[in-house]
Amino acid sequence: MGNGKQLLEMKHICKAFPGVVALNDVSFDLHEGEVHALMGENGAGKSTLMKILTGTYKQDSGDIVYKGEILEKRDEKFMLSMGVAIIHQELSYVPHLTIAENLFLGREIVHHGVLHQKEMNEKAAQWLANVGVDLNPKRLMKSLMVSEQQMVEIAKAISYDANIIVMDEPTSAITDREVENLFKVIADLKAKGVGIIYISHKMDEILRISDRVTVFRDGCLVDTFQSDEVDIDQIIIAMVGRKLTDVFPKRSVEPGEEMLRIDGLTRKGVFEDVSFAVRRGEVLGVAGLMGAGRTEVMRCVCGLDKYDKGEIYVNGKEARIRTPKDAITNGIGLINEDRKGVGLVLPLSVKHNLTLSNLNKYFKTPLLVNRKENELADKEIKELHIKTPGRNYPVRNLSGGNQQKVVLGKVMLDESEILIMDEPTRGIDVGAKVEIYQLINDFVKNGKAVIVISSEMPELIGLSDRIVIMHEGKLVGKIDQKQDITQEKIMEYVMKQ
Numbered sequence: 001m002g003n004g005k006q007l008l009e010m011k012h013i014c015k016a017f018p019g020v021v022a023l024n025d026v027s028f029d030l031h032e033g034e035v036h037a038l039m040g041e042n043g044a045g046k047s048t049l050m051k052i053l054t055g056t057y058k059q060d061s062g063d064i065v066y067k068g069e070i071l072e073k074r075d076e077k078f079m080l081s082m083g084v085a086i087i088h089q090e091l092s093y094v095p096h097l098t099i100a101e102n103l104f105l106g107r108e109i110v111h112h113g114v115l116h117q118k119e120m121n122e123k124a125a126q127w128l129a130n131v132g133v134d135l136n137p138k139r140l141m142k143s144l145m146v147s148e149q150q151m152v153e154i155a156k157a158i159s160y161d162a163n164i165i166v167m168d169e170p171t172s173a174i175t176d177r178e179v180e181n182l183f184k185v186i187a188d189l190k191a192k193g194v195g196i197i198y199i200s201h202k203m204d205e206i207l208r209i210s211d212r213v214t215v216f217r218d219g220c221l222v223d224t225f226q227s228d229e230v231d232i233d234q235i236i237i238a239m240v241g242r243k244l245t246d247v248f249p250k251r252s253v254e255p256g257e258e259m260l261r262i263d264g265l266t267r268k269g270v271f272e273d274v275s276f277a278v279r280r281g282e283v284l285g286v287a288g289l290m291g292a293g294r295t296e297v298m299r300c301v302c303g304l305d306k307y308d309k310g311e312i313y314v315n316g317k318e319a320r321i322r323t324p325k326d327a328i329t330n331g332i333g334l335i336n337e338d339r340k341g342v343g344l345v346l347p348l349s350v351k352h353n354l355t356l357s358n359l360n361k362y363f364k365t366p367l368l369v370n371r372k373e374n375e376l377a378d379k380e381i382k383e384l385h386i387k388t389p390g391r392n393y394p395v396r397n398l399s400g401g402n403q404q405k406v407v408l409g410k411v412m413l414d415e416s417e418i419l420i421m422d423e424p425t426r427g428i429d430v431g432a433k434v435e436i437y438q439l440i441n442d443f444v445k446n447g448k449a450v451i452v453i454s455s456e457m458p459e460l461i462g463l464s465d466r467i468v469i470m471h472e473g474k475l476v477g478k479i480d481q482k483q484d485i486t487q488e489k490i491m492e493y494v495m496k497q
């Protein structure tokens with residue numbers, strides 16, 4: 001635990017939103033110089049508790065004791081002035097302003113009524129350097145990569161010299177090197193006595209940097225552990241309320257005829273002469289290191305990029321796939337980690353996201369549309385266990401795992417026969433992962449096929465019936481028997497190149 005005294009105590013906090021109890025009698029505390037990690041499935045209530053702390057939401061009941069006093073009326077600005085800063089899970093910058101302007105938003109340096117750009121830029125450069133980032137502060141936020149944007153948010157939170165910094169999934173979009181920089185910064189902050197609340201799904205990160213871990217489930221605080229006394233299994237059991245013996249459900253289907261075959265597919269300078277096939281009832285895994293070309297091949301199969309050579313066959317017939325629409329016509333659906341890119345419209349409701357692209361296909365009579373659409377949406381919500389207060393609820397407010405289930409529901413309604421999934425569970429908690437594995441399973445059981453790319457070996461091995469291995473744009477190996485698929489075997493193919 002942090003060596004310091006208690007910095008913050010949240011007592012018996014309750015908070016409800018329409019249709020959900022987000023927090024049910026949660027008591028939580030933080031010490032000086034402590035990293036207190038919060039874990040729990042998506043929707044467990046972690047972000048809500050933090051938004052109550054930072055003044056975004058007001059609790060329905062319960063007290064917050066900070067610096068020896070009960071905090072009464074408060075808002076974000078006030079909490080920031082009290083030394084409580086947050087790195088939000090959702091990035092919240094102004095895209096057309098520069099990095100420096102974003103960092104100084106609401107606290108601009110003004111001399112005699114004029115903005116002091118030079119001083120702000122210098123200070124901004126220093127703040128960026130403090131978190132190990134080398135970026136020109138005059139660049140526009142929107143010109144940065146997502147990982148850089150996230151690092152700017154981190155630099156911003158730290159620049160307030162706060163006593164408490166909340167980090168809500170700070171590493172979900174940054175590179176390994178940036179993660180290391182962040183961890184160095186966290187160590188410095190700890191040494192200065194700053195209390196840090198750290199939310200992440202990444203078990204290894206949590207165990208490495210935290211002093212205590214608190215686990216949430218369904219709005220309740222389940223348990224708090226000392227990080228050096230707990231192991232991963234105990235945390236998982238606390239998170240999902242059961243043991244994960246059946247993470248990868250067994251299937252017993254004989255694969256049927258070939259559904260998709262790609263033959264000698266080439267995109268010049270990107271990948272070359274790639275061939276493989278997937279049959280009905282089968283999950284084909286595509287293994288390889290980052291940059292092996294897996295995503296690039298799948299983008300061509302889905303019509304997002306053009307291929308220069310080779311053929312794609314669907315159900316034995318050559319399919320000319322030049323646009324995403326061609327892919328959909330051929331029953332090929334893509335789910336990638338960027339859920340927004342595959343037609344998830346965040347401000348729209350769950351219902352509309354599920355049914356929008358199907359309306360004219362299913363419903364000929366306008367009068368029937370609404371009722372039918374409601375029925376269809378409710379059915380999907382139920383079957384996919386989408387946690388939402390209702391079909392009209394905006395997808396934006398759902399957790400990552402539940403958004404991913406909406407995407408799955410959508411492509412299933414699109415009547416895709418072949419699903420290509422690129423990192424289908426990245427950034428999703430264990431419980432939702434298991435549900436998604438189950439859905440994949442149901443999908444292939446119905447005689448359809450799935451191609452999955454994953455950088456998580458246990459996931460790839462657990463899901464796949466067969467594996468192909470790619471390396472530097474080429475197919476370098478195949479494992480055709482389920483029982484032969486092991487991590488060693490896959491790495492052997494990658495390494496001997």
Ligand code: ADP
Nearest residue numbers: 017020022041042043044045046047048397399
């Ligand atoms: P976590 O951060 O642990 O994933 P959240 O705190 O974001 O979970 O969500 C807890 C519950 O509260 C979820 O069911 C979520 O849908 C709901 N929720 C969160 N924010 C809002 C909001 N602004 N309006 C309505 N419901 C919300």
Ligand code: MG
Nearest residue numbers: 046047048089
């Ligand atoms: Mg959250």
